Amino acid sequence: MANIDLDTMLDKVRNTQWALADIDWDKPGAERITAEQWPKLKAFMSDLMWIEHVGARGFAAMARKAESDTLRELYTWFHAEEQRHANAEMALMRRWGMLEGDELPEPNINLRLTIEWLDRYSDDMPLEVLGSVIPMLEIALDGALLKFLLEEVDDPLCHEVFEKINADEARHLGVDFHVMELLGRGKLHQLAIKAIGTVGNPKLILGVLAYAPLLNRMRDNIVAMGLKEERLYEAMNKYERIGGRTKEGRRNPWFQIISQHGKMVVNRNHPYHKPVDALVSLSNYIPAKALGPVPTWVEKLTWRPTA
Amino acid sequence: MSNTDTPIHQVLIVGAGFSGLGTALRLQQNGVDDVVILERAADIGGTWRDNTYPGAACDIPSNLYSFSFAQNPRWTRSYAGSDEIRDYIHWLAEEYDLRRLVRFNRSVTGLSYDNASGVWTATTEEGDTVRARSAVMAQGPLSNPSFPNIPGLERFQGKTIHSADWDHDYDFEGKAVGVIGTGASGVQIVPELAKQAKKLRVFQRTPCWILPRLDFRKPDWQKAVFRKLPAAQSAVRNGLFLAHESIATGIIWDTPVNGALETLAKAHLRHQVKDKWLRRQLTPDFKLGCKRVLMSSDFYPALQKDNTELITWPIASISENGVRTGEGIEHQFDCLVFATGFSVPNSGTPFPVYGLNGRELGQEWRRGAQAYKSINVSGYPNLFMIFGPNSGPGHNSALVYIESQIEYIVKGVTTLRSLGIKALDVKDDVQATHNRRLQKRLAKTNWNSGCKSWYLTEDGYNATMYPGFASQYARQMKHLELRDYRLLSGSGAPQ
Known part of the structure; x- marks a missing residue:
């Protein structure tokens, strides 16, 4: 089992905090973004910061479910750190002239639906679900998106910022997989019954209806920007490899469900994509006004280092 | 000697x-x-x-x-x-x-x-x-007085005040003020500072259960009666004593009264705070009574004033200019108030x-x-x-x-x-x-x-x-x- 001492990890997290004010956002290098890159990068960064923000809200919900004070505190920090990543990514966008004033990047409709679902139902989800989904998002982020970004972007400040973000994400993943294994402890039939009970939860079904099209749309967006699809799939396979390396990890029914889902996502020929891609197309017809204003937790995002 | x-x-x-x-x-x-x-x-x-x-x-x-x-x-x-x-x-x-x-x-x-x-x-x-x-x-x-164990506490260049050692000469008018702590003293200080400060940020680690506080001015006739008839005051005192004794069943032990008090506190919160996320951040995730139960009818409204904001991000450190929180932002202040108890x-x-x-x-x-x-x-x-x-x-x-x-x-x-x-x-x-x-x-x-x-x-x-x-x-x-x-x-x- 991935043996992580959560208390030591908490100390590490506390001792490695950084702030936007530590970074010189005006230092030279922004000019290295080419005119060709600019529009694609803007779309990419926008998706990226929203994924971070959505992940942040996921950690906020997980903090409520944590069984120990240490884990609760770790998730509270991770909530803040994911928000910091979103803030820092917005600060980079601002540096590259992609944001005006206090505007937020526009979330696509699938992100918007996911935000709505998180706002309404994430606090009601059991830790098993969020604790198994969030690592998948993080590993995709860490293993594919960030690496791609650093290969494409020449601005040294971008590298400096993502070095910090990557260090945080590595700690998140360490804890994520540790918890996934903890969630695989106990009698198998009990774990299975509990999972079957949760699968039928209408709130979860709505969550799947928001999450699955989001993944497909992000995949399409990212591929359009030049990321090789295989990179994303390699990252998702990594989830299966790390999550399934121990008996406890493999016994976690939610790991199995999400791994199987990952296999469907990476197989372009799988029939799974037909209804999901249809949902993506359908979601384009949802008027943004139908969702009402964004929840106020979204308004806490800022690119300003000081307040 | x-x-x-x-x-x-x-x-x-x-x-x-x-x-x-x-x-x-x-x-x-x-x-x-x-x-x-x-x-x-x-x-x-x-x-x-x-x-x-x-x-x-x-x-x-x-x-x-x-x-x-x-x-x-x-x-x-x-x-x-x-x-x-x-x-x-x-x-x-x-x-x-x-x-x-x-x-x-x-x-x-x-x-x-x-x-x-x-x-x-x-x-x-x-x-x-x-x-x-x-x-x-x-x-x-x-x-x-107890100060929190926050890295860099000594680095802050602005004014610092502890709730138990107040500086009455300090003028909060037009100042940016951070209050650390939302316990018994924090919930009392915040409504007052919100009236004076230009900007007030309230740092909360854990929300407390808060019940409404029915504070009112005592009528003069009551004071006169109590002066002339001490037995009347004793009777009121005994009544209050018994009322508080009955609340013990809900505060000390996990009984249906505990659930009723939690419901009352949640209704109080819902009544005073309309924003769902703010309400979530102000809702405790422990049993009422586990920590000290607070009484306030003006804390929640104060947090929603235009000049005031509740900050629930964990505090990472204190810098020369203010408080750095986990979401990477430095909140800058003229004065930091420590309502961190004893x-x-x-x-x-x-x-x-x-x-x-x-x-x-x-x-x-x-x-x-x-x-x-x-x-x-x-x-x-x-x-x-x-x-x-x-x-x-x-x-x-x-x-x-x-x-x-x-x-x-x-x-x-x-x-x-x-x-x-x-x-x-x-x-x-x-x-x-x-x-x-x-x-x-x-x-x-x-x-x-x-x-x-x-x-x-x-x-x-x-x-x-x-x-x-x-x-x-x-x-x-x-x-x-x-x-x-x-x-x-x-x-x-x-x-």
């Missing part, structure tokens, strides 16, 4: 707050005049002398927040502010001529018991030595206390304090404590508890005199049995239901609260059972 030249008083008391003054008053009324009070500050009043921050007030109705033997018909509000409580303490001291007993600016550095003479000696930072047959530790559990000594003692044969109380208490009926400790004859281990109230007036402890001390001191003995020392096994029972009962309370609070030590040991009704506590203090004590004669041998 050498030690042997120092006069031996009947009683020495550490602290001139409610507890110390009340003890002196009742001792005097029972014929014990030779009392010395050592007070580290230049004035009386204890916690109410120090807590003068804007909005400081009591969470207990004023009629119940006074001694039954010295009631105050002049309270102007249902919940008295700190200035009125301070006035009441000053009135007590004048009315019963207590100031003459107090030696001000004397900070006690140690208490030690001499086996042979049966005398307690207090030493002070100022070089005094005071000796007495009995000693009363009435320094109060909430007397030493260091509560639930293990150890505020100064070294040496008992029989040089045993040291802090050592014995390092894993958690314990005493007999919270007032005596075996091996420390004639040493009495007010708000000693496990005497904390969670639902009723602290003064009710103090009063029963004072009466017990009076019994102890007068018993020494009437029996002509040197000392009373509670038996070790009696104390152990008492604590076994207490801890067994505490295990079933909300305080021990899993949250972190200042009631518990790091190991989760509860040395702070009394697991029962105030009337139960008062009943156990009503009688001083001599069979629970070793009676030390003049020669020091047990009788």
Whole structure:
């Protein structure tokens, strides 16, 4: 089992905090973004910061479910750190002239639906679900998106910022997989019954209806920007490899469900994509006004280092 | 003056707050005049002398927040502010001529018991030595301001103020102010600062359960009635006492009343806060009663003022200019207010206390304090404590508890005199049995239901609260059972 001492990890997290004010956002290098890159990068960064923000809200919900004070505190920090990543990514966008004033990047409709679902139902989800989904998002982020970004972007400040973000994400993943294994402890039939009970939860079904099209749309967006699809799939396979390396990890029914889902996502020929891609197309017809204003937790995002 | 030249008083008391003054008053009324009070500050009043921050007030109705033997018909509000409580303490001291007993600016550095003479000696930072047959530790559990353990605390270049050491000369008008802490003092300070500061940010680590506070100005006719008919005030006091006793069933234990109080607190929150996310951030995730339950009707509205914002991100550090939180933002301020409460000594003692044969109380208490009926400790004859281990109230007036402890001390001191003995020392096994029972009962309370609070030590040991009704506590203090004590004669041998 991935043996992580959560208390030591908490100390590490506390001792490695950084702030936007530590970074010189005006230092030279922004000019290295080419005119060709600019529009694609803007779309990419926008998706990226929203994924971070959505992940942040996921950690906020997980903090409520944590069984120990240490884990609760770790998730509270991770909530803040994911928000910091979103803030820092917005600060980079601002540096590259992609944001005006206090505007937020526009979330696509699938992100918007996911935000709505998180706002309404994430606090009601059991830790098993969020604790198994969030690592998948993080590993995709860490293993594919960030690496791609650093290969494409020449601005040294971008590298400096993502070095910090990557260090945080590595700690998140360490804890994520540790918890996934903890969630695989106990009698198998009990774990299975509990999972079957949760699968039928209408709130979860709505969550799947928001999450699955989001993944497909992000995949399409990212591929359009030049990321090789295989990179994303390699990252998702990594989830299966790390999550399934121990008996406890493999016994976690939610790991199995999400791994199987990952296999469907990476197989372009799988029939799974037909209804999901249809949902993506359908979601384009949802008027943004139908969702009402964004929840106020979204308004806490800022690119300003000081307040 | 050498030690042997120092006069031996009947009683020495550490602290001139409610507890110390009340003890002196009742001792005097029972014929014990030779009392010395050592007070580290230049004035009386204890916690109410120090807590003068804007909005400081009591969470207990004023009629119940006074001694039954010295009631105050002049309270102007249902919940008295700190200035009125301070006035009441000053009135007590004048009315019963207590100031003459107090030696001000004397900070006690140690208490030690001499086996042979049966005398307690207090030493002070100022070089005094005071000796007495009995000693009363009435320094109060909430007397030493506590600062949070945040990296970089000392780096902040702006003004810092602790709630228990307020700077009344500082003008908050037009200033950017950060308040750290949303406990009992935080919820009282924030509404006041929100009226003055240009920008107010309130840093919350854990939300507390908050019940509405029905504060109102008392009509003049009521004051007149109470002045002319003290029995009427006593009747109101008794009614309030019983009302608070009934709430104990919901605060101390997990009962349907607990659920009802949680529902009331949530309804209060829903009524005052419309934003879903803010409401979520203000909703506690522990059982009501596990930490101190707060009373406020103006904290939630204050947080929603245009100039005010609640910040729930964890604090990473304090910089020269402000507070850095986990989401990577530096919140810059002119002034930081620490509403972070007090260091509560639930293990150890505020100064070294040496008992029989040089045993040291802090050592014995390092894993958690314990005493007999919270007032005596075996091996420390004639040493009495007010708000000693496990005497904390969670639902009723602290003064009710103090009063029963004072009466017990009076019994102890007068018993020494009437029996002509040197000392009373509670038996070790009696104390152990008492604590076994207490801890067994505490295990079933909300305080021990899993949250972190200042009631518990790091190991989760509860040395702070009394697991029962105030009337139960008062009943156990009503009688001083001599069979629970070793009676030390003049020669020091047990009788």
